[in-house]
Amino acid sequence: MALWVAAMRAEDYDAAWALAARTLAERDPATRDDPTLPYHLRWVWNGRAIDRRDVLVRCYHGLGDTIQFARFLPPLAARAASVTVEVQPRLCDLIATVGRGITIVPFYVARPLPPAEVDIEITELDFALRLPPDATPAPYLRAAAAPLPRGAVALCYGAGDWDGERSVPSALFAPLCRFAPCFTLMPEPTDLAVRNPQGCPLDMAHTAGLISGADLVITVDTMIAHLAGALGKPTWLLLKAEPDWRWSPDARRSAWYPTIRLYAQPRAGDWGTVIADVERDLAALGLPALEDSI
Template sequence: MAKWVAAMRQERYAEGWALAALTLAERDPATRDDPALPYHLRWVWDGTPVDGRHVLVRCYHGLGDTIQFARFLPLLAARAASVTVEVQPRLLELIRTVSDELELRPFDPAHPLPPSEVDLGITELDFVLRATPAVTPVPYLRAPAAILPRGTVALCYGAGEWDAARSISPQLFAPLCRHGPTLTLVAEPAELDVLNPSGCPFDIGATAGLVAGADLVITVDTMIAHLAGALGRPTWLLLKSDPDWRWAPDRRTSPWYPSMRLYVQPRTGDWKSVLAEVERDLRARTGRAERQA
């Protein structure tokens, strides 16, 4: 796993896919899509080629994973006879903007769709297609932009329960609110000085509109980061010192989202240093914008 992570972070994709192929070859076919396992721990694709076949794409992971790998769906549709995507209901309308050639079905964990000619997990698409992030244009999602004051910065400090260490105390974001209009993208009341103190609606369409309308998104590693990157919005991503595989801690940029800048903890748990750097950069950015106005 460590070799695969290193290869993917360093954009040595062919090496990463070769390692994935070795893992696939070692798997017991009887354990494919094992109903005894939680969905996020299952493996789906058995190596069957997708060309000219009816393909079912299963979204078994988080909302951010679906958004990240949805970029490859048009490539899959160009090669397969048909593509059905079993997608989380909250994402249905958003994923619909990726391509007109997809049949989208809501994923009901209690009643998953029956197998198709080829089944695969959406997070396997790069491996299945041997496609790098660079082959897909960004933005690849679309959303009507909310009308917001000029210079609005959208903030997200909560990363949910999956990994509590990704979240940041909202009070550390308070200094960012002094440099212009801000809003929260967290679905809870905010104590910060924001345009929407009652919080962001728990609705992907409304959230996407706020992201699309903001001049800048500053977020922890959660679905919001992928949403902002997929919409092509300027995004500052705040990361743990040992971030998830898709982010390289020694880099400022991400091949997955060209509009994204990475801010990584210098030490485990040190969010204060991260936010201090973010505030310095935001102050400089705001000053440049005012001079250009």
């Protein structure tokens, strides 16, 4: 796994795919899509060719993973006889904007679809297609923009329960609100000086609309980062010192999303330095201050 992560961060995709092929060859076919395992721990694709076959894409991981790998659905559709994507219900309408020739159905954990000619988990598509991220560049999803004021900044400081170390204490975002009209993307009330202190509804269309209408998104590593990147919005991504495999702590850019700028902690737990860097860069943008946009 460490070798694969290093290869992906180095953008050496041939090496990463070679490692994935070795892992696939070593798997016991009897454990494929093992119903005794949680969905996010299952493997699905057995290496069968996708060309001119009916393909079922299963979304067994998080919302961010689905958004990240949805970029590969159009090239998959160009090669397969048909493509059906079993998507988390909250994402169905959004993923449907990726392109034509793809059937979107909601994924209900209690009653998944029966197997097709080829089953594949969405995070396996780059490996199956042998395509790097820039083969299908962002933006590849679409959402109607909310009518926000000029210079609006959308903020997300929480990453949920999956990895609490990704979240930033909300109070640290307070200085950022001095430099622009800000909106929170968190589904909870906040004391931050934002235009929507009641929070953002837990609704994908509403969230995507705020992101599309903003000039800039500042977020921690969560689904919001993938959504903003997939929509092609300028995004500043705040990362813990040792982030997830898809982000390199030593880089300022992302091969997955060209509009994303990375801000990684210099030391574990040091959000103060990260926020100071973001505050400096935000001030340099010269966005309309909060009081100037009322």
